Amino acid sequence: MFAAGCDIGSLTSKAVIMKDGKIIESVIIKSKARPWESADEVMNIVLSRAGLTMKDIPCCVGTGYGRDKIPFVHEAVSEIACHGKGARWLVPTVRTVIDIGGQDCKALRLDDQGNMVKFITNDKCASGTGRFLEVMAKVMHLNLDELGEMSTRSKQPITLASACTVWAQADVIQHLNDKVSIEDIAAGVNNAMASRMSILANNIGLERDVCMTGGVAKNDGVVNALEKQLGIRIKRIRREDPQIAGAIGAALFAAEKAKGGAR
Amino acid sequence: MITAGCDIGSLTAKAVILKEGKILASEVILASAQPEKSATDVMKRALEKAGIKMEDIQYCVGTGYGRKHIPFMNSEESEIACHARGAVWQVPTARTVVDIGGQDAKAIRVDEKGNVERYVYNDKCASGTGRFLEIIADSLDIKLDDMGSISEKATEKLTLSNQCVVFAETEIISLVNDGKEIADIVHALHQAVANRAASLARSILVESDAVMTGGVAKNCGMFGALERALGVKLHKVEYPQINGALGAALFAADKVNGTGR
Numbered sequence A: 001m002f003a004a005g006c007d008i009g010s011l012t013s014k015a016v017i018m019k020d021g022k023i024i025e026s027v028i029i030k031s032k033a034r035p036w037e038s039a040d041e042v043m044n045i046v047l048s049r050a051g052l053t054m055k056d057i058p059c060c061v062g063t064g065y066g067r068d069k070i071p072f073v074h075e076a077v078s079e080i081a082c083h084g085k086g087a088r089w090l091v092p093t094v095r096t097v098i099d100i101g102g103q104d105c106k107a108l109r110l111d112d113q114g115n116m117v118k119f120i121t122n123d124k125c126a127s128g129t130g131r132f133l134e135v136m137a138k139v140m141h142l143n144l145d146e147l148g149e150m151s152t153r154s155k156q157p158i159t160l161a162s163a164c165t166v167w168a169q170a171d172v173i174q175h176l177n178d179k180v181s182i183e184d185i186a187a188g189v190n191n192a193m194a195s196r197m198s199i200l201a202n203n204i205g206l207e208r209d210v211c212m213t214g215g216v217a218k219n220d221g222v223v224n225a226l227e228k229q230l231g232i233r234i235k236r237i238r239r240e241d242p243q244i245a246g247a248i249g250a251a252l253f254a255a256e257k258a259k260g261g262a263r
Numbered sequence B: 001m002i003t004a005g006c007d008i009g010s011l012t013a014k015a016v017i018l019k020e021g022k023i024l025a026s027e028v029i030l031a032s033a034q035p036e037k038s039a040t041d042v043m044k045r046a047l048e049k050a051g052i053k054m055e056d057i058q059y060c061v062g063t064g065y066g067r068k069h070i071p072f073m074n075s076e077e078s079e080i081a082c083h084a085r086g087a088v089w090q091v092p093t094a095r096t097v098v099d100i101g102g103q104d105a106k107a108i109r110v111d112e113k114g115n116v117e118r119y120v121y122n123d124k125c126a127s128g129t130g131r132f133l134e135i136i137a138d139s140l141d142i143k144l145d146d147m148g149s150i151s152e153k154a155t156e157k158l159t160l161s162n163q164c165v166v167f168a169e170t171e172i173i174s175l176v177n178d179g180k181e182i183a184d185i186v187h188a189l190h191q192a193v194a195n196r197a198a199s200l201a202r203s204i205l206v207e208s209d210a211v212m213t214g215g216v217a218k219n220c221g222m223f224g225a226l227e228r229a230l231g232v233k234l235h236k237v238e239y240p241q242i243n244g245a246l247g248a249a250l251f252a253a254d255k256v257n258g259t260g261r
Helices: A037-048 A077-091 A130-139 A143-154 A164-177 A182-204 A222-230 A242-259 B035-049 B079-090 B129-141 B144-151 B165-179 B183-200 B218-230 B243-257
Strands: A002-008 A012-019 A020-031 A060-063 A096-100 A105-110 A114-121 A210-213 B002-008 B012-019 B022-030 B060-064 B096-100 B103-110 B116-122 B210-213
Touching: A002 A037, A002 A077, A002 A210, A002 A242, A012 A077, A020 A130, A060 A077, A060 A242, A077 A096, A077 A105, A077 A114, A077 A210, A077 A242, A096 A182, A105 A182, A114 A182, A130 A143, A130 A164, A130 B103, A130 B165, A143 A182, A143 A222, A143 B129, A164 A182, A182 A222, A210 A222, A210 A242, A210 B022, A222 B218, A242 B165, B002 B035, B002 B079, B002 B165, B002 B243, B012 B035, B022 B035, B022 B243, B060 B243, B079 B096, B079 B103, B079 B116, B079 B165, B079 B243, B096 B183, B103 B183, B116 B183, B129 B165, B129 B183, B144 B183, B144 B218, B165 B183, B183 B218, B210 B218, B210 B243
Parallel strands: A002 A060, A096 A210, B002 B060, B096 B210
Antiparallel strands: A002 A012, A012 A020, A096 A105, A105 A114, B002 B012, B012 B022, B096 B103, B103 B116
């Protein structure tokens, strides 16, 4: 039996097709201006790669900020629920999930059955979200992958005085003008990002195992800095791209729905 | 008796020269990277305007974030104290002062003598500071000084849903793409900045009368937006941007009179 999950985020859109509990295809694209355009495109790509059509999918669940605007989904489920579900599928022992999206960040805690115990989100302030890194990468003329890698080569990371993206950007420009090495600036940026995320994570109370989902989970500079600041090991997701965790969760909900099971 | 006050802010440097309780001259310049230079330059120009020399100044008080670097000052005073003092001198009935600067915002409650009772300060987040206006002016390609008059032409009521400057900038770009009028957008922006500053002020309990100081008070759109957000009568002051330097010059006069702290 096939099931599909579609996660329409502010920056990227993700789709996953599962068959009998296994992922057969997944796609990540840059989001378009309108959520339904993103949804159509990402779904068409994933279906054609899997050699399927929409008729083959008995149930598709949508999630992400644009989830209510996807025409073809059978049900919309919150991002929190989908990320929890997806993370547990990826790391069965997970109890705390930190998800960094393009314009928000969330931390959630699950019990040993995978039920949501507590969650906290920030979508009011760009600091601690993917947007923070994006802004810094832009003024540093780096792409996001480069920004993540550079941390490891830094000898003396800079300290950013303020968490605010606007002030931190001004700080970074100042350091660039002062000819501070790009590695040291990158490390300072990644540390600042991690320190903002750690506030959120500490707020819900950490429980092992901890894992990270979302695109920023692929940034080693940030993940290493966060481990150091939280004083806890973060389990790396290697089975699949951590960025598709929400879409995986959505597909798992779809499979349950198709079976007629409750979530 | 001639005294002076010098306020070195993040974006501008201000100087006021007082003679027998009257403003003899004042000056505002853009701050340079070196606070020493900003202080020397702004004071030199104020002295020229007043037609006097540095030796004629009996006492000079420095304030602002760069105050430690003012070479010619006799003593320093906090920005909060100077803004409170200046505001009450300008509007004697003032009990709440909302100061929106280029990179910060403050709200101060004062007694009838201009003493600080309570205050709250934000320099951690760019929202609710002048920087918010500056960034949006830049992305709309309009002049900061024109924003007030542009907002007066607003006809449609828009509301920005984001408080964060970074997110609001994106929201504003989509409003432009949706064909919304610049005047309506700027009007909504003023309200967003004012709401943020007002929520800061409410945490110390706003008392009537309120005054608005700082460079942002020169923007008539911001003035109206803040009055709406605070819900109390807001007074215009004659010298919003030099208010801190004015307070510093008043403290300097206290020193000469022997009534100072």
